[in-house]
Each structure stands twice: as structure tokens, then as C-alpha cells.
Amino acid sequence: MINKFVASPEAALADVPDGATVMIHGFGNAGMPSALINALIAQGARELTIVNNNAGNADTGLAALIAAKRVRKILCSFPRQADSWHFDKAYRAGEIELELVPQGTLAERIRAAGAGIGAFFTPTAYGTKLAEGKETRRIGERDYVLEYPIHADYALIKADRADRWGNLTYRMSARNFGPIMAAAAKISVVQVSETVELGELDPEHVVTPGIFVKRVVRVAAPVRKAA
Amino acid sequence: MKKLDRKQMAARVARDIPEGAYVNLGIGLPTMVADFLPKGREIILHSENGILGVGPKPAPGMEDEDLMNAGKEPVTLLTGGAYFHHADSFAMIRGRHLDFAILGAFQVSVAGDLANWHTGGADAIPAVGGAMDLAVGAKKVLVMMEHLTKNGESKIVERCTYPLTGARCVDRIYTDLAVIDVKPDGLHVVDMVEGLDFQELQRLSGVPLKRLASAA
Numbered sequence: 001m002i003n004k005f006v007a008s009p010e011a012a013l014a015d016v017p018d019g020a021t022v023m024i025h026g027f028g029n030a031g032m033p034s035a036l037i038n039a040l041i042a043q044g045a046r047e048l049t050i051v052n053n054n055a056g057n058a059d060t061g062l063a064a065l066i067a068a069k070r071v072r073k074i075l076c077s078f079p080r081q082a083d084s085w086h087f088d089k090a091y092r093a094g095e096i097e098l099e100l101v102p103q104g105t106l107a108e109r110i111r112a113a114g115a116g117i118g119a120f121f122t123p124t125a126y127g128t129k130l131a132e133g134k135e136t137r138r139i140g141e142r143d144y145v146l147e148y149p150i151h152a153d154y155a156l157i158k159a160d161r162a163d164r165w166g167n168l169t170y171r172m173s174a175r176n177f178g179p180i181m182a183a184a185a186k187i188s189v190v191q192v193s194e195t196v197e198l199g200e201l202d203p204e205h206v207v208t209p210g211i212f213v214k215r216v217v218r219v220a221a222p223v224r225k226a227a
Numbered sequence: 228m229k230k231l232d233r234k235q236m237a238a239r240v241a242r243d244i245p246e247g248a249y250v251n252l253g254i255g256l257p258t259m260v261a262d263f264l265p266k267g268r269e270i271i272l273h274s275e276n277g278i279l280g281v282g283p284k285p286a287p288g289m290e291d292e293d294l295m296n297a298g299k300e301p302v303t304l305l306t307g308g309a310y311f312h313h314a315d316s317f318a319m320i321r322g323r324h325l326d327f328a329i330l331g332a333f334q335v336s337v338a339g340d341l342a343n344w345h346t347g348g349a350d351a352i353p354a355v356g357g358a359m360d361l362a363v364g365a366k367k368v369l370v371m372m373e374h375l376t377k378n379g380e381s382k383i384v385e386r387c388t389y390p391l392t393g394a395r396c397v398d399r400i401y402t403d404l405a406v407i408d409v410k411p412d413g414l415h416v417v418d419m420v421e422g423l424d425f426q427e428l429q430r431l432s433g434v435p436l437k438r439l440a441s442a443a
Contacts, residue, residue, distance in 0.1 A: 027276040027277075027295075027299075027313075028295060028299040029292050029295075029299075030276070030292060030293050030294070030295055031293070053313075057299075077354070077355055077356050077357070078354040078355065078356040079352060079353075079354055080352040080353070080354040081354075088352060091352060092350075092352075098352075098353075100353050100354070100355060101355075102355050102356075102357070102358075102359040102360055103275060103313075103317065103355070103356050103357040103360060104316075104317030104320055104321055104357060104359075104360030104364075105359075105360070106313075107312075107313035107314045107316070107317050108314055108317060108321075110313075110314070111314040122321065123321065123363040123364070124321060124359045124360045124363050124364070125359045126363070126393075126394070127391060127393070127394040128359060128390065128391045128392065128393070128394075129345075129390045129391075130355065130359065170310075171293045172291065172293040172294040172304070172310055173274070173276050173277050173278050173293060173294050173295060173310060174293040175277055175310050175311070175312050176276050176277050176312060176313050177312065177313050178312065179312040179314075180312055180313060180314050207312075
């Protein structure tokens with residue numbers, strides 16, 4: 001019997017080694033897998049390479065992981081924010097390496113990894129600093145930049161509901177990077193608000209099919225205000 | 228001469244967005260355009276994080292942290308709206324499905340080069356977000372910015388001195404003084420604020436402008 005449910009966030013992340021590449025889902029707080037990040041902090045893995053759109057907000061989640069000095073390098077599109085003080089401090093101190101990637105290129109590099117694509121040409125960033133040193137090609141009337149996939153050892157994802165096969169649904173804009181990160185990582189670990197029996201998720205509404213998911217942990221949802 | 232304030236600039240841009248358009252609004256000043264879209268036109272706002280049909284701010288107390296815009300502000304979803312993941316969201320952008328991207332800028336060049344992501348300062352932490360994707364991907368790129376810097380220098384320049392977001396990508400510039408189209412043969416003034424004459428706009432801008440016969 002396939003059963004991807006794991007008892008706790010700690011159990012789901014016990015095997016993360018030092019130096020792992022870890023994708024962390026979320027756009028700001030929407031989709032941020034806080035329970036999994038807290039478990040990763042407690043687990044103690046160091047020298048991590050993190051992939052996220054941002055570089056942490058305020059003092060919790062990814063910001064707390066950076067504050068705990070576990071992150072060697074981060075790939076993201078928008079690190080600098082009003083409340084990114086832990087990243088800002090680490091970056092200015094030279095303690096963290098930044099690979100700045102345009103947001104769509106970040107998404108497509110993650111997608112490419114999960115889809116088995118070796119590289120792709122994108123028009124984004126052509127003629128800018130972020131394309132310096134990269135291979136370019138003129139195709140038809142446009143100029144393109146060659147970009148490579150981003151593979152990960154782990155992806156930490158927050159979804160809404162899951163069954164024991166790992167089929168997932170998401171909630172509103174908290175879907176953001178979940179489906180593509182789940183496919184791009186060797187081991188995708190998902191925290192959900194609710195676990196359900198097989199068959200309870202309408203197959204027409206499954207967003208991430210279970211083949212992309214290795215481990216699922218139920219984490220009680222905070223009290224949610226109506227949308 | 229009456230310079231437009233930020234709300235008037237947003238209203239001026241909003242007036243030009245037609246029925247049925249799919250539009251992405253950049254963070255900051257462009258986001259204000261949403262408040263001035265003419266009632267009765269169905270215009271669909273796209274947000275990079277995975278929303279089509281972004282609606283107005285929720286009522287106080289009705290915010291949901293799973294529903295926010297690219298600026299991480301709480302929003303609502305219009306009836307008929309949709310959610311999708313990031314790769315699909317940028318396929319919409321890069322794949323030329325959006326009719327308009329409305330972006331802020333530090334500088335725009337006479338050739339339509341856009342600089343809006345990085346001052347290039349040694350101590351500045353760079354952040355780009357979706358700006359470079361929008362610059363190359365939207366069918367029309369509209370820029371909204373003050374015409375002059377705080378020091379009175381034109382933000383429309385011969386060559387951008389800040390790092391580029393995209394080359395030759397801007398179609399139209401809306402400032403607090405004028406509306407200017409970027410065309411292969413140069414900059415065409417489409418509209419000016421009340422009380423501003425073309426010679427004065429030309430003097431303030433410092434780059435060659437052409438005057439459309441229809442411009443006031």
C-alpha cells in the first residue's frame with residue numbers, strides 16, 4: 001500500500017544532509033511551509049543552497065533559517081524588501097551568496113528541471129547585466145539567453161489538501177511555486193492543512209499529481225479568515 | 228503649468244486601457260491604476276504570483292494571507308478569476324499573452340530602453356522580480372514615472388545610465404507632464420498637461436521630441 005503520510009515535519013526532514021539544495025515554496029507568506037522550515041532549522045543541516053522567490057520576510061520561516069546561518073547560497077528574484085533584514089545583514093557581511101534570477105526565468109528553470117529539459121532560450125534579460133557571460137542566440141527576429149534548469153535535493157511545499165498517494169490541491173495564490181518545485185526536487189515534502197481519503201479529491205481538481213510528491217505531513221492550519 | 232499628482236497620473240493611464248484588456252500592473256505607482264479603471268469596462272488584471280482577475284482590496288478584517296498580489300498586499304478575486312502556478316503565470320507574460328504591462332521606471336531612453344530594477348550602487352542589494360519578463364513579454368509596455376528627478380533632471384534620456392531592465396521595449400511613457408510615444412523615428416508627444424507648451428516640455432526633457440499635430 002502506498003502511504004506517503006509521515007508523522008511529523010521532523011520525521012519528514014530527518015535525512016537532509018549538509019550542503020543540500022532545498023527549494024522552498026511560497027511567495028511572501030502565501031504558501032510558505034513554516035512548519036517544515038522550523039523542522040529544518042531544528043534538524044540542523046548546514047551550508048544549504050536555497051531556492052525561493054524572495055530571501056525571507058521579518059523573523060520567521062526562511063528569514064529564521066538565514067538568521068540561524070544555515071544558508072550558504074540563495075537563488076531568488078527579489079531578495080530586497082522592507083522586512084528582509086536577516087538576508088540584508090548576511091549579504092552585506094559576505095556570509096551568503098546571491099544568484100539573482102528574473103522571476104520568470106526562475107520559474108522556468110525550476111519547471112525545466114522537473115520536465116527533463118536540458119536548457120532553454122528565453123528573451124528575458126537579453127542585453128542586461130543578468131545575461132552577462134551567458135550564451136545568447138538570435139532565433140528569428142529575437143535575441144535569447146541560454147538558461148539551465150535548477151534541480152533540487154528537497155522541495156518544501158505548503159499545499160491545502162492531500163491524499164495518501166500524494167495528490168495535492170492548493171489554496172488561492174498560495175499555489176505559486178508548489179507544482180513546479182514538487183516536480184524539480186528528488187524528495188518533495190509537503191505540509192498540508194488537511195489529509196483526506198483516496199477518492200475525496202476530485203481527479204479533475206488535482207493540481208499536483210502524487211507522482212511528484214514523496215512525503216506529506218498534516219499541520220494544523222491556523223485559524224483562517226474568510227476570503 | 229499644472230503637474231499631475233500620482234492619482235491623476237493613474238487616472239490618465241487608466242483612461243487608455245480598453246475593454247477586454249489583460250493587464251499587469253507593476254508594484255508602486257502602477258498599482259494605483261487599478262483604482263481608476265473606468266467602470267463598465269471589463270479589464271482583467273494579472274498578478275505574477277498566479278492570479279488573473281485581481282479584484283479590489285478586501286474590506287478590513289477580510290484579508291486572507293493566501294490571496295495577495297505581487298506587492299504582497301491582500302487582494303480579492305473577481306468572479307470569473309483564476310489561479311495558476313508560477314511557470315504558467317510567466318508563460319502568460321513571456322508568451323505575449325498580456326496586452327499591457329504598466330511599469331515604473333528610473334529612466335527611459337529615446338530608443339525605448341527601460342531602467343527600473345537597480346540603481347547600480349555599490350551598496351545596493353539588487354532585486355529584479357518579474358520586471359525583465361514583463362519588459363520583453365507584454366504586447367505593449369507602458370511606463371509611468373515623474374518626468375524629472377528630484378534634482379530637475381529629465382528621466383527621459385539619450386542613454387540610460389542605470390542598468391537596463393530591457394532594451395527597446397517601452398511603447399509609451401506617461402509622466403506628470405506629458406504622454407509620449409516611443410517610435411522607431413523618435414519620441415512623439417501625444418498629450419501635455421494644461422498650461423505646458425511644447426517648447427517648455429522640450430527644454431525640460433533635454434532629448435529631441437516630435438510634436439503630434441493632435442497634441443495640445
